[in-house]
Amino acid sequence: MKRRKGKKEREMLSYEDKPIEEYERDENKKNKKKPLNGRAKVIVAIIAALVVIVGGVSIWNYIGPNALQGSLASSKANGKGFPVKIQGKTISEGDANIVNNNLAYTSDTEFQIINPGGGIVVDQRVKYASPAMTVNGDYAIIYDKSGNQFQISNGSGIIYEGSVEDTIYTATINKNGDYAILSKKSGYTSKLTVFNKNNEQHYAYYFSECYTTGVSINNSLTQAVVCGLDASKGSIVSKIYVLDFTKEEPVAKLDFRDVTVYDARFMSNGNIAVIGDTTAMVITSDYKNKYDFTYNGYNLRSRKITDNGIFLSLSPFEDGKSCEIWSISERGITTITKTDMSVDSMDICGDNAAVVSNNKITLFDTSTQTTLKDYDAGLDAQSIVYANNNTVYVIGITEIRKVEL
Secondary structure, eight states: OEEOOOOOOOOOOOOOSSOHHHHHHHHHHHHOOSOOOHHHHHHHHHHHHHHHHHHHHHHHHHHHHHHHHHHHHHTTTTOSOSOEEOSSSOOOTTSEEEETTEEEEEOSSEEEEEOTTSOEEEEEEOOOSSEEEEEETTEEEEEETTSSEEEEEOSSSEEEEEEOSSOEEEEEEOTTSOEEEEEEETTEEEEEEEEOTTSOEEEEEEESSSEEEEEEEOTTSSEEEEEEEEOTTSSOEEEEEEEETTOSSOSEEEEESSOOEEEEEEOTTSOEEEEESSEEEEEOTTSSOEEEEEOTTOEEEEEEEETTEEEEEEESSTTOOSOEEEEEETTSOEEEEEOSSOOSEEEEETTEEEEEETTEEEEEETTTTEEEEEEEOOTTOOEEEEEETTEEEEEOSSEEEEEEO
């Protein structure tokens, strides 16, 4: 069951029968007449003033405060340097990430955006009881898992604040700023609401069979993949729904009885990456083939889905020692990088994995299964954000540090 809302846009074309240079030349010839008299000069002055006023309003409407926001934020690029003190008590794993080349985080009390120079671009008190954040490229959605409110950021500031009817379970955003929210709904197990980047409702679907736990939308805003759990028949079954925004019913429904699905997302080639407690999977874009990657009894320590694949750290021991880093490409090709460490936190940049273990950052090239280099993480390292090939941010207990690679 769904509702869709959309608007058709009209395109307006204008034509000139005569090239502008020729038109101006002809007009100049015609206008080589007597100089303007006093009254004519006054009229011209009034018209010019009106043009300036109207033009100024038009220009302001065109650039707007949001358009200026990025340039104003970038003017703070020098900053005060790192480390930067964390505002709030805790930053949960995944609630710090790169948005539009800046570092964004949400703690239990604060949302901040920090530029590469350590300057505070945004410092906003979070009024949410249970804040969380999802990031994709230049956009982030910050939402309240115990309430119904959310915000959209472009990495330079907050560009929209909104709410849904009921409690939010989780939310996602694509690279273009379109976003989707899974929320509570009376009479159903949950509701999916999809919005375009102009914050207009684009699609809605109501779930009655399973309790949804995750959602991803593609960058073309045509499909969503939703994962959830169904216990209606006495045993827990993981479900994955693939929804086409032009159709009433799901185009695919997949059941998994031997695995609890944590996350499912679209990759750049249209395939779907799935991570579960005992198995990872790649589902082809036509939903006809599925490639399983069983952990063989190993314990899942950390996980990451990117546009190009799945990255896992797995340990044969309960204490997490001797982790292996698995890289599963969007085509289902797997490489395994062996380590002698316990992975506390992991982030990905391209084919490289940055791992925190025992107060040390270690970089691995997963394409060649080689160790690149070690860096000091500090005694209180909780997690890391792999910003680019030159920078890793360390999230400590009280501060954020920048490590140049």
